[in-house]
Amino acid sequence: MSTDTTAFAAVDLGASSGRVMVGRVGPDRLDLTEAHRFPNRPVRLPEGLRWDVLGLYAGVLDGLRAAGRLGPLASVGIDSWAVDYGLLDADGALLGNPVHYRDTRTDGVAEKVWASVPAPELYAATGLQYAPFNTLYQLAAARESAQWAHARRLLLVPDLLSHWLTGEQGTELTNASTTQLIDPTTRDWSYGLAERLGVDLSLFAPLRRPGDPAGTLLPEVLEETGLTGPVPVTAVGSHDTASAVAAVPAVNERFAYICTGTWSLAGLELDAPVLTEESRAANFTNELGLDGTVRYLRNIMGLWLLQECVRAWGDPPLDALLREAAEVPGLRSVVDAGDPAFLAPGRMPERVAEACRATGQPVPGTPAEITRCILDSLALAHRRAVRDAQRLADHPVDVVHVVGGGTRNALLCRLTADACGLPVVAGPAEAAALGNVLVQARARGLVGDRAGMRGLLARTQELTRYEPGGDPAAWQAAADRLAAR
Numbered sequence: 132m133s134t135d136t137t138a139f140a141a142v143d144l145g146a147s148s149g150r151v152m153v154g155r156v157g158p159d160r161l162d163l164t165e166a167h168r169f170p171n172r173p174v175r176l177p178e179g180l181r182w183d184v185l186g187l188y189a190g191v192l193d194g195l196r197a198a199g200r201l202g203p204l205a206s207v208g209i210d211s212w213a214v215d216y217g218l219l220d221a222d223g224a225l226l227g228n229p230v231h232y233r234d235t236r237t238d239g240v241a242e243k244v245w246a247s248v249p250a251p252e253l254y255a256a257t258g259l260q261y262a263p264f265n266t267l268y269q270l271a272a273a274r275e276s277a278q279w280a281h282a283r284r285l286l287l288v289p290d291l292l293s294h295w296l297t298g299e300q301g302t303e304l305t306n307a308s309t310t311q312l313i314d315p316t317t318r319d320w321s322y323g324l325a326e327r328l329g330v331d332l333s334l335f336a337p338l339r340r341p342g343d344p345a346g347t348l349l350p351e352v353l354e355e356t357g358l359t360g361p362v363p364v365t366a367v368g369s370h371d372t373a374s375a376v377a378a379v380p381a382v383n384e385r386f387a388y389i390c391t392g393t394w395s396l397a398g399l400e401l402d403a404p405v406l407t408e409e410s411r412a413a414n415f416t417n418e419l420g421l422d423g424t425v426r427y428l429r430n431i432m433g434l435w436l437l438q439e440c441v442r443a444w445g446d447p448p449l450d451a452l453l454r455e456a457a458e459v460p461g462l463r464s465v466v467d468a469g470d471p472a473f474l475a476p477g478r479m480p481e482r483v484a485e486a487c488r489a490t491g492q493p494v495p496g497t498p499a500e501i502t503r504c505i506l507d508s509l510a511l512a513h514r515r516a517v518r519d520a521q522r523l524a525d526h527p528v529d530v531v532h533v534v535g536g537g538t539r540n541a542l543l544c545r546l547t548a549d550a551c552g553l554p555v556v557a558g559p560a561e562a563a564a565l566g567n568v569l570v571q572a573r574a575r576g577l578v579g580d581r582a583g584m585r586g587l588l589a590r591t592q593e594l595t596r597y598e599p600g601g602d603p604a605a606w607q608a609a610a611d612r613l614a615a616r
Contacts, residue, residue, distance in 0.1 A: 136160055137205045137577060140198045141567035142191050142292070143371065144211035146393045147171055147438070149187055151194025152561065153201050154568030156577050161591040163561055163568070166201060167194035173231045180231040184217060184288070188295055195356040204358065206571045207296070207348070208367035209289040210374045210563055213309035213418075214266045217291040218282040226278040229288060232264035233475060236272045244271050248327055251408060256324045258315040258404040258417030259308075262430060263471065266310035270330060285334040289369040296364055297346025300336035303366050305373035307338060308419040315404040315417045315425060339366040341373070341421050342574040367570040368421055372396050372428075374566030377421045377581070378559060379532045380588035387517045387528045389547065390562065391537025393435045395468075395509060397516035398428025399526050410523050414469075421570065422581060427524055429516040432468045434537055436505045439479035444498050453542050455499035456506060461546070461601075462609040464492040464504045467616070468512035490616055510546035511610055517551050531555045534562035538595070549601035558594040565592070 136157035143150050150168040154161065169190035174181050191209075198204060218226040230236065241263060245253070250261065259265060266287075273279045286294055287306045294300050307313050312330060314321040325332050339345060345364040353360045368374040375390040379400075390396040404417035404425050418426040441449065464487040466473075473482065480501050487504065488494045495501045513531075521527055531553050533544055538557040548555040559565055569584045578584050 137572065137575065138202050139568045139571040140166070140195060140204050140207045141367075141564040141571075142194065142207065142209040143374075143561075143564040143567060144171065144187060144209070144289070145371065146212055149190050149194075150564070151191065151198050152564040152568070153198045153204075154565065154572075156568065156572040159587070159590060161565070161569075161587050163564055164201060166197040169193065173233075174228070179236060180234040181228040182215065182231055182288070184225070184229055184291065188292055191292060191296075192352070192355050195352075195358060199356055199358045204362055205575060206363050206365045208365050208567045208571045209293050210367055210369050210371045210567050211289045211292075213287075213306050213370045213372070214264055214269065216266065216269075216285050216287045218278055219284040219286065220281050221283045223284070225291075226281055229291075230269065230273075232269075235475075237263045237268045240268045240272045244268060244328065248324065251411060253311070253324070254408075254411040255406050256321050257311045257313060258406050259311045260411075260414045260416035260430065263474075267312060267328070267330070271328075282334065284336065286336065287369070290336065293345050293364055296348055296352050298349050299346035301339040301343075301345055301366065302336045303339045303341070303369035305341065305368045305419050305421075306370040307335070309370060313419065315406075315419060318419060318423055341366055341368045341570045365571045365574050367567045370418065371563040372426065373418070373420045374564075374570070375534050375562040376400060376426055377566035377569060377584065378562040378588055379534055380556070380558070380585050380592060380594060381530075381532055382585070382589060385527060385529045386532055387520065387530075387553075388532045388534065389513055389517075389537075391533055391535040391540075391543070392433060393438065394433035395431035395513060395537070396426075396428045397431060397513050398426060398520045399524055399528070401425040401427045401524055401526065405524050407523070413519050413523060415520065415523060427520060429519070430469070431509065431512045431516060432470070432473050433509070434540070436468065436473055436479060436483065436509070437502060439476060440483070440498070440501055440505070443478070443480050447498065452498060452502055453540065456502040457542050459499050459503040461503065462507050462605055464495055465508045465511055465609050465613055466504065467613060468505075468508045506540075506543050506546055507609070509543060510550040511606070511613060513547045514550035514606065514610065517553070528553070533557045534559060536560060541595075544595070545597050545600075548597040548599045550606050552599045552603060554599065555597040556594055557597065559588065559592040
């Protein structure tokens with residue numbers, strides 16, 4: 132390792148894979164090396180869909196071992212998906228594998244919660260969009276279970292892994308803001324709401340914020356990984372979207388972002404939440420980000436639609452599939468990429484075709500046609516989210532930054548620029564890991580404020596710019612067609 136850089140390990144867990152990246156930070160230097168990648172395969176048990184959290188933890192340990200072989204580590208940070216959690220008993224033992232957010236246990240639960248606190252009041256208190264898997268609804272679904280009766284602590288997934296590494300417990304704020312129990316104005320628990328809903332907030336460990344210390348690796352972890360201690364663990368934006376937004380290489384505040392991957396999270400970075408009834412009706416969420424910012428965004432089903440199709444087709448080469456899709460006439464058929472009907476796994480090509488048939492559109496039949504339908508539909512969903520966010524927040528933008536795995540999909544980036552009528556700057560692909568690293572580096576005084584972090588990203592990361600083109604009238608007609616259903 133160069134003597135003018137400092138190395139940090141970023142544990143970045145996605146819905147289909149996990150990785151441990153080593154980020155090196157120095158004067159005008161920021162680069163990543165993948166130390167270890169491992170699968171994240173949910174398991175369907177008789178009682179439902181579960182995360183293999185022990186397998187994930189083993190992957191983290193293997194990754195830290197591999198990271199240590201690249202040189203000394205100054206710190207470790209962990210980010211993952213949101214909303215899901217593990218329950219610990221009075222002895223600190225895990226009470227079963229965490230439930231997967233795509234499990235059906237929350238079907239119909241929201242309506243029961245709204246009977247106690249109507250949806251408009253819930254939004255005014257928490258600013259969180261409706262999603263059937265929000266932690267609040269998961270808690271309501273779990274309340275009668277045997278595990279719940281024995282639970283003495285609830286840790287969100289990245290906090291659970293951090294606890295196993297350090298022996299310390301905390302609840303990182305950016306991820307806590309997805310529980311629907313945080314007041315986005317005070318940046319603290321919504322105590323009155325929790326009391327009305329019968330949620331005991333003492334189940335949660337004390338709140339932490341990005342940059343806070345989260346303990347040091349335990350002796351047994353050092354022995355398992357071969358690392359030389361002490362190695363601190365630093366709280367980062369533990370919701371991977373919070374870390375990804377922190378790594379948007381924007382040059383000013385007039386930008387929108389789309390964090391692309393299994394989900395598309397499209398919206399704005401604001402200083403204050405938007406809690407209007409119009410915002411609730413548009414299903415925008417106010418999640419917290421770095422330095423108390425608000426991630427004002429809409430959840431869109433994202434590349435999950437294509438991932439499920441590719442899996443059903445036997446995993447054909449994606450590059451060839453995208454080349455063929457680029458030759459298919461655009462906007463022949465589009466679907467609502469935010470429709471909860473696409474949330475569950477299985478039969479995705481048939482479900483996309485059925486949605487087109489039900490709305491009287493040409494039915495895509497070949498993999499290339501279905502792929503083009505999905506990408507056109509995602510671009511339309513991006514367009515709608517970016518335009519709605521600007522209107523609802525009164526926050527105009529000049530450019531759309533696309534970060535995350537979807538930046539590798541040039542066709543999606545180009546279609547998004549065409550649909551939005553705005554330039555798209557794509558990159559970095561590993562935004563969540565970079566944001567994770569930068570928060571750790573900032574905690575050690577190696578980088579400055581958010582603007583300084585973003586300036587470093589803009590100078591050091593590979594970015595691709597897509598100018599809008601195509602036929603604006605065709606995009607408007609497709610948007611009108613979709614809205615009329």
